[in-house]
Amino acid sequence: MTVQTLPDRGHDRLVGQWGRPPRGGPAHSTHTLRCVDIASPADMAAALRSVSYLPDDGVATAAFLALVMQRPLFCEGEPGTGKTALATALSQALGLPMVRLQCHEGIDASQALYDWDFPRQLLHLRAVEASGADVQEGELYSERFLLARPLLQALRLAPCVLLVDEIDRADDEFEAFLLEVLAENRVSIPELGEITAAVPPLVVLTSNRTREVHDALKRRCLYHWVDHPDLEREVAIVGERLPHVNAELARQVALATRALRSIDLLKPPGVAETLDWACALHALGRTTLDVQSAAATLGAVLKYREDSDKVTQLGLDGLLLR
Numbered sequence: 607m608t609v610q611t612l613p614d615r616g617h618d619r620l621v622g623q624w625g626r627p628p629r630g631g632p633a634h635s636t637h638t639l640r641c642v643d644i645a646s647p648a649d650m651a652a653a654l655r656s657v658s659y660l661p662d663d664g665v666a667t668a669a670f671l672a673l674v675m676q677r678p679l680f681c682e683g684e685p686g687t688g689k690t691a692l693a694t695a696l697s698q699a700l701g702l703p704m705v706r707l708q709c710h711e712g713i714d715a716s717q718a719l720y721d722w723d724f725p726r727q728l729l730h731l732r733a734v735e736a737s738g739a740d741v742q743e744g745e746l747y748s749e750r751f752l753l754a755r756p757l758l759q760a761l762r763l764a765p766c767v768l769l770v771d772e773i774d775r776a777d778d779e780f781e782a783f784l785l786e787v788l789a790e791n792r793v794s795i796p797e798l799g800e801i802t803a804a805v806p807p808l809v810v811l812t813s814n815r816t817r818e819v820h821d822a823l824k825r826r827c828l829y830h831w832v833d834h835p836d837l838e839r840e841v842a843i844v845g846e847r848l849p850h851v852n853a854e855l856a857r858q859v860a861l862a863t864r865a866l867r868s869i870d871l872l873k874p875p876g877v878a879e880t881l882d883w884a885c886a887l888h889a890l891g892r893t894t895l896d897v898q899s900a901a902a903t904l905g906a907v908l909k910y911r912e913d914s915d916k917v918t919q920l921g922l923d924g925l926l927l928r
């Protein structure tokens with residue numbers, strides 16, 4: 607075992623559990639676990655880079671600590687800075703399946719945890735009645751009619767990566783419910799009993815900070831603010847994700863996107879927009895970014911009319927010279 611162990615809190619034992627399929631765990635938990643190879647933030651950075659995710663030191667350290675401390679990682683940041691992609695990269699880098707819970711306004715436990723397949727229950731009920739047999743209530747609330755939603759799937763599938771995406775879109779009640787599930791790593795289904803994760807899933811929560819997430823949830827998590835990358839890393843990300851794009855064009859686009867971020871825009875562009883912009887220019891056969899090609903492709907990087915107007919008024923030539 608090469609995993610770094612931390613004193614006093616039994617992390618070595620916990621991390622050790624990640625290194626082998628859980629005893630008595632479900633048969634599908636046979637993924638090749640690569641967590642044991644990750645003994646430092648540098649190892650984590652290398653693992654993420656190997657799946658084309660280029661983290662800065664802060665992200666690599668936060669992800670490493672989340673892994674060894676078995677604590678959820680709460681990533682906040684501007685749109686398009688790689689929060690969701692981090693969870694996907696972790697699952698690929700660690701060789702773990704990923705379960706995604708996409709949060710939205712009004713999401714509740716039946717959408718996040720489990721529900722009963724009502725139409726199938728009804729069909730079953732009719733079929734049993736038609737055969738003249740007695741209906742056993744227990745039959746209707748059995749595994750056969752259970753719809754496992756992402757949280758339950760993750761508890762059963764663990765070790766896995768559980769992405770709770772855009773938690774800021776959910777409401778307070780859901781947050782409290784999620785807190786409970788994350789704290790216990792266990793759910794109780796009255797009709798079926800308790801379901802406990804063999805090991806806690808590696809949880810990544812993301813938020814665009816459209817509202818403040820409560821302290822109680824934050825307290826349970828490791829927090830990391832995901833910033834826009836610096837110029838060199840952004841150029842490298844374009845190179846990694848779009849290897850067919852000319853290196854000079856990649857640098858010019860990254861520079862221009864940075865210039866756009868320095869203007870007071872309704873929606874400053876993220877890495878996603880840098881990639882789209884480079885892709886659009888490449889699709890038009892451009893190998894350099896000039897005023898004309900920038901004007902023709904502005905819709906790939908700016909998504910509000912007010913922002914496009916503002917940039918056009920300020921002058922694209924000035925922007926490209928920054």
Ligand SMILES: Nc1ncnc2c1ncn2[C@@H]1O[C@H](COP(=O)(O)OP(=O)(O)OP(=O)(O)O)[C@@H](O)[C@H]1O
Pocket residue numbers: 658659660661662683684685686687688689690691692812813814843847877878881
């Ligand atoms: N460090 C990085 N390395 C490689 N690709 C990156 C990195 N950061 C961002 N990307 C790429 O940028 C794009 C946007 O990333 P992602 O969707 O994860 O952003 P986000 O922070 O989740 O945005 P939103 O808040 O809008 O959901 C993706 O294509 C992703 O792969």
Ligand SMILES: [Mg+2]
Pocket residue numbers: 689690691771812
């Ligand atoms: Mg996202």
